[in-house]
Amino acid sequence: MTMVLRSDDMRRRNRLRIIQIVRRGGTVSRGEIAQAAALSPATVSTISAELIAEGVLVARSAETGALPGRGRPSVGLSLNPRFRHAVLLILKIGEVHVAIVDYAGSLIARQPFDLDMAGVSMEEFRRTLITEIRQTLEANGISAAQLGGISIGVQGTTDSAGLRLLRSPMTPHTNIPMADWLEEEFGAPTRLANDCDLIARALNWRDPERYCDNFAAILLAHGVGMGLFLRGRIINGTQSSGTEFGHMLHQAGGALCRCGARGCIEAAAGDYAILRHFRGDPPDLKPDRHVEPSEIVWIADAARNGDPLAIDSFAAAGRALGSGLAGLFALVDPFRVAFAGHGAAAFDLMEPALREVLRNSNAAAAQEIPIDLFVDDMPLILDGCGIGALAEIDATQADRVWETMRNG
Amino acid sequence: MTMVLRSDDMRRRNRLRIIQIVRRGGTVSRGEIAQAAALSPATVSTISAELIAEGVLVARSAETGALPGRGRPSVGLSLNPRFRHAVLLILKIGEVHVAIVDYAGSLIARQPFDLDMAGVSMEEFRRTLITEIRQTLEANGISAAQLGGISIGVQGTTDSAGLRLLRSPMTPHTNIPMADWLEEEFGAPTRLANDCDLIARALNWRDPERYCDNFAAILLAHGVGMGLFLRGRIINGTQSSGTEFGHMLHQAGGALCRCGARGCIEAAAGDYAILRHFRGDPPDLKPDRHVEPSEIVWIADAARNGDPLAIDSFAAAGRALGSGLAGLFALVDPFRVAFAGHGAAAFDLMEPALREVLRNSNAAAAQEIPIDLFVDDMPLILDGCGIGALAEIDATQADRVWETMRNG
DNA sequence: CGATTTTTTTTGAGGCTTGAATTAATAGCC
DNA sequence: GGCTATTAATTCAAGCCTCAAAAAAAATCG
Structure with missing residues (x-):
């Protein structure tokens, strides 16, 4: 019958x-799963036996001893790390990180390499990506069959489906069909996501209590x-x-933004904006294409040492961020x-101005919002990218694989 | 067994x-339902027989003849209008509308009455509502058992659950537990919703093609x-x-808003703002509590006749709306x-300024957005309120009512 | 009036989940 | 060591639900 x-x-x-409960819990007994899923033991x-037979889950191999109880000890189930692997690709200005995570979520390889997307053709870009991914896969002995998906984190905007990079500050090219490239080449489902979305997803995953229903991740770079x-x-x-x-819009007719418009929040709070302000350059000076993070650190030090122009640079950034948040x-x-x-x-240099703007804003209680800082964004982006790729594989795996039912 | x-x-x-398909389609045959729901005939x-037995659906009573085909004629199923009724309550400044819809969505009664919420105590307000609802129910012969829900549309903000009116320009009282009042009194689930949300919901219901995924309804009053x-x-x-x-925020330090802040969009685009501007009153003059719509019509006529101050009043409103939309x-x-x-x-008087702001904004293609006008908001609010109440009843009805299985 | 056509209902089968009973695996105790 | 108590996991029979196929129903057409 075809009643499927x-x-x-x-x-x-x-x-x-069940897969999701194990992913969240790490090692979970069947009884705990039953309780968490509100399913009968x-x-x-039945289902976990299936999943083990398919290689999705593995049962604890009888160590991890020292259980307190008296009766039959429970058997912990966990994700089989070797079931599938996912390739993560993080694109930043001037560099690309290729990483591999196993099905349990462990990062098993990570390889950064330089790539100036602005200076290469689309075809060259495509080939470089494929070569680097292939090399990383081979170096880690991951076969095509084991590759469950590819997830890409980018700066810029993608289409809704996450298949194309519509436009990005990393490159003058537009509408780049990256997902098609890699799906065709590696035969694995591929998705793009914005890096800020990935950070938010990572926070939600890491600390669902704190980052649950309503929150924002703002990337300051x-x-x-x-x-x-x-x-x-x-x-x-x-x-x-x-x-x-x-x-x-932060300020009508304000400073010139990378995007060509004037008065964007970024045009007051981005690296180039802070540098431009600190240098005393005119606000309509064309933004630098790249600013070394160390320069921002240097300006911050200057501000902390009392340099009024440096102080004001960060205050202006804080005001811009505050005004956007107030809206x-x-x-x-x-x-x-x-x-x-x-x-x-x-951020300590921006916060007073930011809170000041919020205090004077129309939103009641806005000045009280909790703010957290994560200076190193890369771990978050990798995390979010990995979570996304694995969730995609999980969803695929929800459909039973009939062929594994063959023999034994 | 309790395996439920x-x-x-x-x-x-x-x-x-199935209920939703019939609600959307009006009169639908079993075959059409099967196709729409991707279920087998x-x-x-089976399910429709159940629903008919429970009184949720009714089968066409064999008129509506003149079917073209040859074989067994299909039997149209439709919602049983008498299955349940819902009370709708629309609260506006100075007036309340009580309405009743049947389960099929027809408005079977509508009764407006004056009520100055600002001038009465909470208790008085509660009693008046209950009295008016009770009267309307009795006048239409709706028993308590037939009352499936109460839905309230309000200006102002409610809590997330739609149980309390947190604050509203209609009254100085805050945190009014309206849902509790009426649930206690009438024994029917009661929900509050913001009137603008109701308008949006109504548009989405009326024309799902046009108002589907992304759109906004803006109420100008x-x-x-x-x-x-x-x-x-x-x-x-x-x-x-x-x-x-x-x-x-539209303009930092701008005109005084009803909410006490300065420079809100409303403080330039609300009735009182247009009137204040037209009169040449200072922008920090305390807003009128009420403005007759006819005054706005009068100012609009003046603008169309070339009065520069009237023209500028609407242009300022258009700029404020445009700036908010641009954000x-x-x-x-x-x-x-x-x-x-x-x-x-x-709106014709505001549109040029609004489009101008959008044209100069940072959002590409923002000036091209389609804009529709609905001068009479009341039908939309009633519609949205009714849809919401009925959807709630439908959801309840999805759980099978076992008692109807008694005899025959 | 019977043949044809289209819709709806009936029937039997296969899947899924469940509570209860059963089996498995360990600790504690004499 | 052997027995009992205890807890975890599996097995089993039953009840629902959906589905495909067959049967029935209700028209039209010739």
């Missing part, structure tokens, strides 16, 4: 639920980006990914904010 | 799906509110309902906007 529709639907959901037993969660769901553009917080807080009430990226190292 | 968990879950979903037959859909879901505040578009468009890409309320009758 409604009934299997239930099974699919329960399989996925019988069902969990050369530009300014935001990943926004409202009511537990990530908010994206209607046509594209990412919320373009950095290009909301959002007016719209949807205040929420928790995490600042990430090397700019967060100078 | 997983298996029934599937049935519940399919019941709900057998399943639809004494104040300015917004109901926002992103990715097909309504966006609300993190602590409260409604997106407070009207209180986003949102920068954040999440441009989307379709519907303006509702009597202020929309003067």
Whole structure:
């Protein structure tokens, strides 16, 4: 019979639920799963046997001893790290990181290499990516069959489906079909995501208590980006990914932004804006294409030593960020904010101005919002990228693989 | 056996799906339902028999003849209008509308009455509502058993759950537990919703093609509110309902708003703001508590006759609205906007300034957004309120009512 | 009036989940 | 060491649910 529709639907959901519980819990006994999933022990037993047979889960090999209890000891189930692997690709200005995570989420390889996307053709870019991924896979002995997916974190906007890089400060090329490239080459599902969204996802994964329903991750780097969660769901553009917080208007006719407009938040709070302000350059000076993070550190030091221009540079950045946040807080009430990226190292210099703007804003209680700092954004981006790739594989795996039912 | 968990879950979903298909389609045959729901005819037959036995659906009583085909004629199923009724309560400044809809969505009664919420105590307010609702129910012969729910549309913000009116321009009272009042009194589930959200919901219901994933409804009246859909879901505040578009900052240190802050969008685009501007009153003059819509019409006529101050009043309003929209468009890409309320009758006077602001904004293609006008907001609010109440009843009805299985 | 056509219902089978019973695996105690 | 108590996991029979196929129903057409 071909009845594979409604009934299997239930099974699919329960399989996925069990996988997710194990992913979240690390090592979980069947009984604990049953409780967490609100399923009967019988069902969990059946499904977990299936998942073990398919190689998705593994049962504890009888160590991890010293259990307190008296009766039959419970057997911990965990994700089989070797079931699948995912390739993570993090694109930054001038460099690319290739990483591999196993199915349990451990980073088993990470390889950065220089690549100036601005200076190469699309074809060259494509080939370089493929070569580097292939090399990393081979160096770690990952076969094509083991590759469950590729996840890419980028600066810039992608299409809604996460298949194309529409535009990015990293390159003058637009509408780059990166997912198609890699899916064709490696035969594994590939998705792009905005780096700020990945940071937000990583925070949500790492600390679901703190970063649950409503919060934003703001990346302070050369530009300014935001990943926004409202009511537990990530908010994206209607046509594209990412919320373009950095290009909301801060000041009409204000400083020149990388995007060509004037008065964007980024044009006051991005690295180049702080540097431009500190140098005393005119606000309509064309933004630098790249600023060494060390320069920002240097300006921050100057500010901490009392340099008035440096102090004012960061205050201006704080005001811009505050004004953008005030707008959002007016719209949807205040929420928790995490600042990430090397700019967060100078957040103490921006915070007074930012809080001042919030205090004077229309949103009640906006000045009270909790703010967290994560200076090193790379671990978060990798984390978020990995979570996304693995969740995708999990979803695939919810559909039962019939062929594994062959012999024994 | 008490096994009522997983298996029934599937049935519940399919019941709900069928009810929703009939609600959307009006009169639908079993075969059409099967196709729309991607269920087998057998399943639809079983479930619809159940629903008919429970009184949720009714089969066409064999008129509506003149079917073209040859074989057995299909039997149209439709919602049983008499299955349940819902009370709708629309609160406006100075007046309340009580309405009753039947289960099929027809408005079967509507009664406005004057009530100055600002001038009465909470207790008095409660009693008046209950009295009016009771009268309307009795006048239409609706028993308590037939009352499936109460839905309330309000200006102002409610809590996330839709149980309390947190604050509203209609009254100085705050945190009014309206849902508790009426649930206690009438024994029917009661929910509050912001009027702008209701307008957005109504548009989405009426024309799902046009108002589908991303759009906003902006209510132009004494104040300015917004109901926002992103990715097909309504966006609300993190602590409260409604997106407070009207209180986003338009101009730092600008005109005085009803909310006490300065420079809100509403303080330039609300009725009182237009009137204040036209009169030449200082922008920090305390806003009027009420402005007759006819005054706005009068000013609009003046503008159309060339009065420069009137023209400028509406231009200022258009600029404020444009600046708020530009901010949102920068954040999440441009989307379709519907303006509702009597202020929309003067939209032609605001549109040039609004489009001008968008044209100069950072959001690409923002000037191209389609804008629709709905001068009469009341039908939309009633519609949205009714849809919401009925959807709630549908969801309840998805759980099978066992007692109806008694005899025959 | 019977043949044809289209819709709906009935029937039997397969899947899924569940509570209860059963089996498995360990610690404690004499 | 052997027995009992205890807890975890599996097995089993039953109840739902959906589905495909067959049967029935209700028209039209010739």
